Amino acid sequence: MSNKTILRYTGNQRTNHWLVAILFLMAGLSGLALFHPALFWLSNLFGGGPWTRILHPFMGVLMFVLFLGLVFRFWRANYFIANDRLWLKRIDRVMKNEEEGVPPIGKYNPGQKLLFWTLLLCMLVLLFSGLVIWRAYFSEYFGITAIRWAMLLHALAAFVLILSIIVHIYAGIWIKGSVSAMLHGRVSRGWARKHHVLWYRQVTQDETRAETPTRPITKKG
Numbered sequence: 638m639s640n641k642t643i644l645r646y647t648g649n650q651r652t653n654h655w656l657v658a659i660l661f662l663m664a665g666l667s668g669l670a671l672f673h674p675a676l677f678w679l680s681n682l683f684g685g686g687p688w689t690r691i692l693h694p695f696m697g698v699l700m701f702v703l704f705l706g707l708v709f710r711f712w713r714a715n716y717f718i719a720n721d722r723l724w725l726k727r728i729d730r731v732m733k734n735e736e737e738g739v740p741p742i743g744k745y746n747p748g749q750k751l752l753f754w755t756l757l758l759c760m761l762v763l764l765f766s767g768l769v770i771w772r773a774y775f776s777e778y779f780g781i782t783a784i785r786w787a788m789l790l791h792a793l794a795a796f797v798l799i800l801s802i803i804v805h806i807y808a809g810i811w812i813k814g815s816v817s818a819m820l821h822g823r824v825s826r827g828w829a830r831k832h833h834v835l836w837y838r839q840v841t842q843d844e845t846r847a848e849t850p851t852r853p854i855t856k857k858g
């Protein structure tokens with residue numbers, strides 16, 4: 638491992654993340670085209686109205702499946718720890734970039750963790766409500782009341798998801814070095830120490846352990 642930088646995301650994690658981001662854009666834009674006549678012009682991006690309607694659910698399912706990849710990869714790092722509650726209480730200091738009184742945090746801050754679980758909830762609601770309103774294959778198994786509720790929930794979950802992703806992108810740009818971490822995989826030691834000190838300590842401890850021989854080296858012969 639290089640002395641200057643720390644690995645934050647492997648190639649597979651980054652590919653997985655950016656594929657989800659692309660699918661989110663495609664499913665989101667095609668969904669907006671179907672949501673309101675004022676946005677129907679977006680359907681031109683997908684080959685017109687009928688194609689948008691055919692493709693949107695498939696893009697949604699693919700986004701969900703790829704998102705599950707992110708969930709399995711980042712699930713553990715998003716468990717809440719004792720310090721998180723205090724960090725959230727001191728959010729005003731965090732916003733002002735003050736360090737005093739702000740407890741140390743792990744690989745993700747509690748804001749990122751809340752966002753992670755919100756994304757998962759939205760994705761689950763979108764998937765299940767989406768299946769109910771997928772006329773080509775599943776809608777015939779449900780009554781009109783279920784379909785109406787599913788439509789409402791689908792739109793609500795999409796709304797929350799889109800807002801959450803706007804916050805996610807804003808936060809990623811706000812914390813300098815984050816986008817580069819998701820693009821190139823590595824962060825500086827200073828970045829890790831400043832933003833995620835518990836994670837930094839854990840990574841550097843692992844490094845030290847890896848560098849320390851467990852058995853004394855003896856000369857053979």
Ligand code: HEM
Binds near residue numbers: 658661750
């Ligand atoms: C479209 C533009 C997007 C940008 C610019 C972006 C940017 C980023 C950045 C910079 C990070 C690294 C944060 C860090 O290491 O502290 C990250 C992590 C992550 N992103 Fe995105 N992202 C985008 C879209 C999405 C979408 C659509 C999703 C899922 C629906 C998503 C889910 C995640 C997850 C799960 C993580 C790991 C953080 C965690 O587990 O709490 N991202 N993203």
